[in-house]
Amino acid sequence: MWRGSSRTATSRPKRQSRGGPDSSKTLFIAYKTGFKSGGFGLTSPLQTGTRIGDTDFDSEKARGFEAGAKGLFLDGRLRVNVAAFAYKFTDLQVNTYDPARVAYTINNAGEVRQRGGEAEVNYAPFKALTLHGAIAYTHNRFRNFVGQCYGYAFPTGTVRATATAPANCSFVNATALTLQQDFNGRAPARSPDWAGNGGAEVTIPLGAYKLAVTGDAFYSGSYYAAETMAPSTLQRSLWRFNASARVAEIDDRWSVSVIGRNLTNKYYLLYAADRTGGASVPGAISEQRGVIARGREVALQLSGKF
Structure with missing residues (x-):
């Protein structure tokens, strides 16, 4: 019952949606910090040539901001998440491989600055189809x-x-042939910009059964696979x-699946490092050893619930 006014309830002006945060939409902003303890890391057996600088490393620290929004739209059929972030990593802990001494060492990079953004969308235009x-x-x-x-x-x-x-x-000094590399302004190994x-999933009812077909595509920008960023990596x-x-x-008590991965049989570098023993060809960059992603795989999977 309308109280405190001579107007009837039907004459009350309608509330206009402001499109702001509500039970299905959220805005967020956060300041975050992180810490990874320093210490000693014996990543390879102790040798007569092992130095204290090969095993000790400082603490790594991170701090920065994130801001973004999350929401459900179209009666829950569309979900959208977006975020932007800015972080600074101080004394980033990095692994280094010395092929001449066959030893891994843990060192600290001066600083890594990270800026970026990300977006995620899931949409179900109708019951049988989901896009993401x-x-x-x-x-x-x-x-x-x-x-x-x-x-x-x-x-x-x-x-x-x-x-x-x-x-x-470049050379460490004016007298020795010892080399160093200035990484300032360069991306860390295995860190593509983009x-x-x-993908999509289609589910088709077939009486007491159902058929689900999925397809997904993945993209990665270019990157160096080796920490030293050797050109060949x-x-x-x-x-x-x-x-x-x-x-x-229909109730998923049992299922039979055929799963295909890396269907175009793409071989790509996951990790690389200088070959053990160092460079062998005078006037040439050291040979590299690498870990390659698996090629095409097709699997048959049977599952059941009891």
């Missing part, structure tokens, strides 16, 4: 970090006065594709 996609831009860059150069063999008889350092590297994925941008088909009872 995500994209992320992550601008990671070193600051104030001079580290290891990749392996390089100088020709016999080379002296410092006439020697030329390989690409992106990454994303998209540059992995160029790539796409890979997965798909599956699944037959199951």
Whole structure:
């Protein structure tokens, strides 16, 4: 019953939606910090050439902001998440491999600054079809970090006065042939600027059973697979594709699936490092050893619930 006014309830003006946060929409902003303890890391057996600098490392710290929004739209059929972030990592802990001494060491990079954003969408235009996609831009860059150069063999008889350092590297001083690399302004290894994925799932009822077909595409921008960023370890941008088909009872008591991964048989570098023993060809960059992603895989999967 309308009280306190001579107007009837039907004459009351309608409330206009402001489109702000409510039970299905959220805005957020956060300041976050992180900490990873320093210490000693014996990543390879102790040797006569092991130095204290090979095993000790400082604490790593991170701090920064995130802001974004999440929401459900179209009666819950559309879900959207977006976020932007800015972080700074101080004394980032990085692994370094010394092929001449066959030893891994843990070191600290001066600083890594991270800026970026990401978006994720899930949409079900109708009951049988679901679409999804995500994209992320992550601008990671070193600051104030001079580290290891990749392996390089100088020709016999080379002296410092006439020697030329390989690409992106320089000499530690004016007398020795020891190399270093300035990583300032460069992205860390295995850190592409762009990454994303998209796909769909179709579910078709078949009486007491159902058929579900999925397809997904994944994109990665280019990156160096080795911590030393040896030129030969540059992995160029790539796409890979997965798909599956699944037959199951409506209540999912049992199912039979055929699953395909990396269907285009794309081989790409996951990790790389200088070959053990160092460079062997004078005047050339060290050979690299790497870990390659698996090629095409097709699997048959049976599952049941009891």
